[in-house]
Amino acid sequence: MKYSYNWLRELAGFKEGPEKLAEVLTMKSFEVEFVEKSGNDWKLNVAILPNRVPDSSGHFGLSREISAMLGLKFNAEKFGAKQYPSGGIRQMLDVEIENPEDSARYMAIVLDGVKVKDSPAWMKERLELCGIQSINNLVDAANYVMLETGQPLHVFDWSNLRGKKKGIKGIRVRHAKKGEKLKGLDEKDYVLSPNILVIADGEGPVAVAGIKGGKGSGVSKDTKTIVLEAANFSQSVVRRGSRELNLKTDASLRFEHGLDPNLADFAIRRLADLIIKLAGGASKGLLDVYPKKDIPRSILFTVERSNAVLGETLTAHEYKKIFESLGFKAEEKSKTEFLVEIPTIRRDISIEEDLIEEAGRIYGYEKIKPVLPSTSHIPDAEEPELYWEARTRDLLKSSGYIESFVYEFTGSTELSLFEESSNGLLELENPVSPETKYLLGRPVLKYILQTAENIRNNIEIARLFGVAKSIRAGGKGNEEPANERKTVSIVLGQKGGKNGEEFYEVKGAVDALLESLGIAEHWYDEKLDRAEAKEAAKLYHPYRRAEIKIDDECIGCIGEVHPATRARIKTKARIVAAELDMKLLAKHAESDAHYSHISKFPAIIRDIAVIVPESVKTEDVLNVVEGSAGGNLFDTDLFDYFQDEKMEEGEEKSLAFHLIFQSSEKTLTDGEADASIAKIVKALEAKSWTVRK
Amino acid sequence: MVKEIKKIEDSAGSEIPTAKNREELEELRIKFLGREKGALTLILRSLKTLPDADKKRVGEEANKLRGVIEGLFAARTEELKRTETESILKKEWLDVTRPGKKGPHGHLHPVTLVRREVEKIFASMGFGVVEGPEVETEWYNFDALNIPVDHPARDMVDTFFLKNPKGKNQSPKLLLRTHTSPVQIRYMQKHNSPLRIIVPGRVYRYEATDASHDIQFQQVEGLMVDKNVSVANFKGVVLEFFKKLFGMNVEIRLRPSFFPFTEPSFEIDISCIACNKKGCSICKKTGWLEVMGAGMVHPKVFEAAGYAPGNQQGFAFGFGLDRVTMMKYKIPDIRLFHSGDIRFLKQF
Missing domain, CATH: 3.30.56.10 (Phenylalanyl-tRNA Synthetase; Chain B, domain 1)
Incomplete structure (x- = not known):
């Protein structure tokens, strides 16, 4: 202001x-x-x-x-004002408030014989400084006194008000009837609804109460007799009306904050004084409809309590001085207690804490010395999910991924790029744009778009991750208003990779993550046996994707983005993404690492390569190897995956493994290792696979 | 004969130390010590033709010479070995100015980095970390925080409201939380005083975006409740926090403010971290930066959380984590945080 x-x-x-x-x-x-x-x-x-x-x-x-x-x-x-007796106003004006809840007070003064002209320069200057345009001496006086007192005021032309009885104009404060209209002083036509409070004369609305005066009843250059209005309107009614009409004015702004009904009296007398000074004329009387008078409240104030809240010791005398400087009356109940009477103009003070604030700020917060709490406090144990989330971030960072944030909003265009349905998404009532009208149900989509954008910015390999929320309908009452689940997205994109190397890199990151969370027994399932799994899988290449499971519980999925989707999001990069549910990760995570014995006997490492049909999975080969090797096989490691032209034609591939033989009880002999190898070879050959020795 | 020996000694003394490589040295070894035709071998072989008196003398001379020659060979061999190794090493010279090879290097988001720092500082003062839902009911976001319908404060925050999910007759109106303060209520409903928590999390505002405003950002809420927590304690805790975050020279000041859920309420400014109160473009020449809203928890808030009146007092505060991150790393535009741009993210 x-x-x-x-x-x-x-x-x-x-x-x-x-x-x-x-x-x-x-x-x-x-x-x-x-x-x-x-x-x-x-x-x-x-x-x-x-x-x-x-x-x-x-x-x-x-x-x-x-x-x-x-x-x-x-x-x-x-800064006083004259008193105005009621005089003969009742013969000229009748005021009725339909419901005192909407309007606590309505005051009017009728002035006769005024002369409309320009305002003096000093007044124009002050109005202009405060951002109000000068109109004429009557309207300006009303605005000036508003700027002086804070009470919005209005001036009607008495002769333009339509009466119900001959010679007496009737003013009624009531709600608008459906379909009633009003042309405002701003020349705009307003269609009113029963939510809106109006000032009506004998025929219809002449002003929107507390918001805008009407053109028809306003003053003009010929105006002689005027009605000054100083009223009090309910903050919620004005607020609703202002919102509905999409109209904010200097008056509505003040009424919306809830004014003191007692302010009207001083303001209207001040206005009458000023108009008589500027425009001449004489009072025909004052009218005051004020069914329930607002009286000052008193609050008990305790010195010790205030000192305890502020953390600073002020004396009773200091408090008393502060309150009196603010115009409050402080009556001493005892040495340390006051009964403080609050003028009705101070609508903000209703409890002792409000008085403590007054004392604190007038005394000066800068004088209060900082004091660290003297007692220690041991917080509750950290939420496990937060702990695992932090671990997840650290691990993905160490795997070379860059953390990124996404907006939790999506829209139809974005969803259609991924052929995602909006079913189950929460929709905003007031989105900033159509493209942010839904809450994000699947964060990975945003990460895929960010990855594609980075490739366009000539980043050779884009590795992004983030923990964002999937927010969907289906909350559980107050406890969980929506179904919010934190989702870890891991995305890698690059141009021109071969043999699905991006897929294996992301898979490697997932494996490393799960391993570091102490989850060892996860597996990759290509089958889609649940409806939602089929729905989620549409994003991915049908032969390059899997669900990530622990036992039979799906904790997420991984896949290469479908070529058709890549075309729609206009990226040349191959993009592989993984989505993991944070809550399920936390559920399965295991914080305690256990020491396992390191054998002091040396290991023997033998390599074996086997040519198998292309469709045979690595896991199947390993099962045969591990199933036939006997107890001395300690570990296996796929170190080479190979396919030459000849194999490609024959739809075959070569897999080479390191086989590590070790015993915790003795040094193994070459003979023992050879015997194991022989058994493995025999088993592999039994499958009609070729072992390259 | 003695003359012969002297001659051999002279030529060995000049030739062996100057042999260029091991091959040449081997040739010289054959020339002087070769079993067949070595010069010294020939001398020794011819000893038997000498008179006995000379035999012994010449023999001694020749053996002495053998020792000398062998010594020369050993020294030269050693020398050659050394220079050969040296030349091999020299060939293996690396250009140390070539860029080093980097593995893929990950990064945490700058807001995550600052959030961790914030959590660490508050943890050192006994504050635990708590989170809460981002989709809230009107009651938790407004009413419980002493912001009733039609309260002007509902205007101060522009809210995203949610439509009722289809076919569901939902009683509480849902919205995206406009601040982290609802978690104060949620936490106090389940925990008794004394308590100290911070609540980092995302909040949403319906507003036009620009370099310093976004529709989504992170806030940190703080709440400390005990029998006698005071404004002085609040000043102690936040001063400690800002000193640890921005450096020991930071000063704070409290200005009166209004929040429906605190009484008294204040706005916290810190001395400008760029100019140290001298006045610069960052602090708009005021020397101070507005960073936090705070106050003493309003009795109505304790009441909404189900606490008995008068049994406790406490302070609460809230600040924008994005804004503090921007200050700390001198980031000019809040929208960079959600850009996903690796060129930005890899700087932290």
């Missing part, structure tokens, strides 16, 4: 310059966003805190605050 430095100084009588004032305000009340020279004045842009709008949106309120901060005496009486 914008404030005039000269105006504030006039009211509070401080000596500080604009920059110094801004600094004090920032540290004790509200942040001053900038100070700007404007003619002979300075404009202060002050971020009034939302709960302080009711008391500080006017220059009066802010100067009251400044006086408290600087220890000056604020003399509200000095």
Whole structure:
């Protein structure tokens, strides 16, 4: 909100310059966003805190605050206003509030014989500094007093109000009827709904309550008799109306924060004074509909409690001084207790903590000395899933993968690139764009797109990973509003690789990850026996993908991105991706490593190569080797996978293994190793495979 | 004969030490010591033709010479061996200025790196790490935090709301959490005072994106509750935190603020880490950077979490992890964090 430095100084009588004032305000009340020279004045842009709008949106309120901060005496009486008797207003105007919940108070003064003209230069300047355009002396006076007091005000042309009885104009504060319309002072036509509170005359709406005046009832150059309005409207009603009409005004902004109904009285008298001064005319009387008067509340304040919260020892006297500087009455109940009476203008203060805040900020937070907690605290054991997640990140990093973040939003275009369905995805009510209208159900898709983009940026081999959430419908009530699961995505892309080397590299990363999490017994399953497995597998090349399982539980999948998908996402790179469920990884992870005995007897290493049909799996060959070798075979290692042209024609391949023989009890002889090899060869040949010795 | 011997000695003394390589040396060995026609062999063989008196003398001379020649050979052999090894090593010279070979090198995201640092610092002060759901109910995100419907504070955060999943008559309205504060409630519902936690996690805001705003970012919430936790304790803990994160010279200041879930509430500024309060473009000439919102937990929040009134007090704070990461690594644009661009990510 914008404030005039000269105006504030006039009211509070401080000596500080604009920059110094801004600094004090920032540290004790509200942040001053900038100070700007404007003619002979300075404009202060002050971020009034939302709960302080009711008391500080006017220059009066802010100067009251400044006086408290600087220890000056604020003399509200000095800025008085005349009293206006009710006079004969009842013969000219009748006011009715349909529901006091919507409008706590409605005040009106009728002035007769006013002359509409231009406003004086000093007023125009102040209005302009505060961002309000000058219209004429009547409208400007209403705006000026709003800037002064914080109370929105309105001026009707009495003769343009339509009456219900002859000679008496009727004003009714009510909800709009369905289909009612109003042309605003801004010349726009507003269609009103029953949610919207209006000021209606005998025939229909003449203003949207607390938001905008109507064109028809507004003042014009011929206006002679006017009705001044100072009302109090409910914050929620104004807020709803402002939202529905998509219309924010200086008035609605103030009402939305909940104003003090007692403010209206001072403001309307101030306005009447100002108009009579600027435009002449005389009062026909004042009318005040105020069914339930708002009275000041008192709060019990305890010195010890406040000192305990602040962590600083202030005396009862210091507290009393602070409260009085703010215009609160502090009545001593005992040496350490006060009953503090809060003026109704301070809508933000309702509990003792609010008073502690006032004391803290006026005393100065900078004076409170930092104190580390004197007691120690042992936190609960870390969530296992968080522990394993950190381990996962470290391991994938050490495997050469780069951690990346993705947005948790997706849209129809992106989903169609992957032929993914939006079933089960949560949809936003108010997306920023159609491409962010769903929450992300499958994070790996984003990582695949990022990988493709990196290849386009001439990264030779892109290795990315990340732990992102899959968010889907199907939560469990309040405990888990949606089905959120952390998913580890591991993606590698490169141009021109051969023999599925990308697949084996990602598989290697998965194996290394699981091994480091203490998961040894996972396996790769090509079969798709569940419907959701079939659905998920559509992303992948049908002959280059598998589910990753532990026993029969699927913990994730791996695959090369389908060539058709690659074409749709326009990448020349071959991309292989793996998806793992973090919760399941954590469930199977095993933190305790166990020592296993290292044999002191030397190992014998023999190599064996076997030519098998192309369709035979490595695992099948190993099963034969391990099944026939006997107890001395300690380990096997596939060290070469080979296919020459001749083999390719014959649809065969060669697999070469290191076979490591070792005993924990004795040194093996060559003869023993040879005997094992003979058994293995015999078993392999029994399968009609050729062993190359 | 003696003359012969002297001649052999002279030529061996000049030829052997200058043999160019092992082949030449071998030739010389044959020339002087060869069993068939070696010069010395010939001398020894001819001894028997000498008179007995000379035989002994010449024999002694010849044997002495053999010793000398063998010594020369051994020395030269040794020398040649050394230079040969040297020349082999020389051939194996490597260009040390050629770039070293790197294996694939992974990286953690800069926000992860800072998050770990934050967690470590708070862990040293007894704070545990807790997470919570990102899809929240209105109650947890707003009402429980003393932000009732129509409260102006609901305007301060622009929220992504979710449609009700099809065919489901869902009572609580769902949204993407706008802050990590709902986890305060969730945690206190299950744990009693005293407690100290931090809650890192993703939050979402409906707003226009630019270099410093994104619709998705990470926040860290902090909560400490005990019998007598004070503003002074809050200052102690966060000052310690910022010193450990940004260096011992960092100062903090508290400015009054408003959050419905804390009372009193404050905004925390740290002295600008780029200019150390001198005023620069980063701190917009103010010397201070706004980094954190905080305050003393509002009694309504304790009430919503089911705590008995008056039995405890505590502080809570929240700050943007992305923003702190940007400060720490001097990253100019928040949107880089979700770009997936390896050229960016590999810098950390």
